[in-house]
Amino acid sequence: MRSDAGSADRPGLGGLRLIDHHCHGVVTRDLDRTDFEALLTEGNSAGPVGGSLFDSGIGFEVRRQCAPVLGLEPFAAPEEYLRRRAELGWREVSRRFLAGARLDALCVDTGFAPEPLTAPDELGRLAGGVPAHQVIRLETVAEDLVRAGVPAHAFAQRARARLAQLAPGAVAAKTVAAYRCGLDRIPVAKPGPAYVASAADGFVRRAGAKQPRLTDPVLIRFLIGVAVDLRLPLQVHTGFGDADLDLRAADPLHLSPLLHELAPTGVPVLLLHTYPFQRSAGYLAQVFENVFCDVGLAIPHTGRRSREVLAELLELAPFGKVLYSSDAFGLAELYYLGAALFRQALDLVVGDLELPPDEARRVARLIAGDNAARVYRLGR
Numbered sequence: 001m002r003s004d005a006g007s008a009d010r011p012g013l014g015g016l017r018l019i020d021h022h023c024h025g026v027v028t029r030d031l032d033r034t035d036f037e038a039l040l041t042e043g044n045s046a047g048p049v050g051g052s053l054f055d056s057g058i059g060f061e062v063r064r065q066c067a068p069v070l071g072l073e074p075f076a077a078p079e080e081y082l083r084r085r086a087e088l089g090w091r092e093v094s095r096r097f098l099a100g101a102r103l104d105a106l107c108v109d110t111g112f113a114p115e116p117l118t119a120p121d122e123l124g125r126l127a128g129g130v131p132a133h134q135v136i137r138l139e140t141v142a143e144d145l146v147r148a149g150v151p152a153h154a155f156a157q158r159a160r161a162r163l164a165q166l167a168p169g170a171v172a173a174k175t176v177a178a179y180r181c182g183l184d185r186i187p188v189a190k191p192g193p194a195y196v197a198s199a200a201d202g203f204v205r206r207a208g209a210k211q212p213r214l215t216d217p218v219l220i221r222f223l224i225g226v227a228v229d230l231r232l233p234l235q236v237h238t239g240f241g242d243a244d245l246d247l248r249a250a251d252p253l254h255l256s257p258l259l260h261e262l263a264p265t266g267v268p269v270l271l272l273h274t275y276p277f278q279r280s281a282g283y284l285a286q287v288f289e290n291v292f293c294d295v296g297l298a299i300p301h302t303g304r305r306s307r308e309v310l311a312e313l314l315e316l317a318p319f320g321k322v323l324y325s326s327d328a329f330g331l332a333e334l335y336y337l338g339a340a341l342f343r344q345a346l347d348l349v350v351g352d353l354e355l356p357p358d359e360a361r362r363v364a365r366l367i368a369g370d371n372a373a374r375v376y377r378l379g380r
């Protein structure tokens, strides 16, 4: 693939604004080096003998592309970078990176907050006053109900009512089944009321006094069915994620039978992140009319190689089926770096199609935001 910056046959996408269709909030505190590096990896650290996370694809991109946003030279030393970051404070750092990402809108998964994070409204303000829409995490809704003391016999009805109440204020639902039971264990058919009741009984009993954690595939399939009945586009975590995940069970190909089952509903299913299964995801997006995909998360984490990752997704995926996401969580740099690397990758990949300039711009705009606007019915 070409890497000659600024060649005449490139669409030149520097000014293109993006819709980040899946991200989380930013941590609302200043970070020391350990905390910073912990947020720069899907692990916890490089390990006691593994060196620094700055010595990685993403680490060097932080130094190359993020340092100038903080007023430093590209490749400023990590110590200097973190000193400057501390000097500016988390709010100013977040404002610079979120505004610098040049987003038209964000879709924010609010269901995972191990510590205080910016709410969608604040994230939208930091990004320059753009809309920040909510994505409902299905497992969190179920866990909140059980934490609030809902008895097993009322679980199904209360979960349905709660999702119906949340749906008008959200653009999508999301499942983390890949983390909780594996994509290979989600039942294909909607479970009947007796199965749901017995699964709810087990979930409530196991939760007991502990923090409830929904891992039951029957209940997860039940919640997916409710979201689809409400016609909420369904985001599904697939591929790469943190160490909590068995990556083998996160291959989106496991979803084929379920996708067949959901196809007649026409409700959009969005395969999030997908790496290293992006070619399989591209296939699914081609063969199922209602399936869409992205390579978020992998974009910042694969650094300079993100252009190959996007190119592989676009080998089979129709251009109307691919969206942009950062899957940024916690660290403001990830929103900026995701967007910057995505624009660079898109510029190269679309450039390689050797299209007339107006067609190249149109294809790039589809992937940058028009597809997301259509799927989530966002006004632009």
Ligand SMILES: [Zn+2]
Pocket: 022, 023, 024, 109, 327
């Ligand atoms: Zn996410």
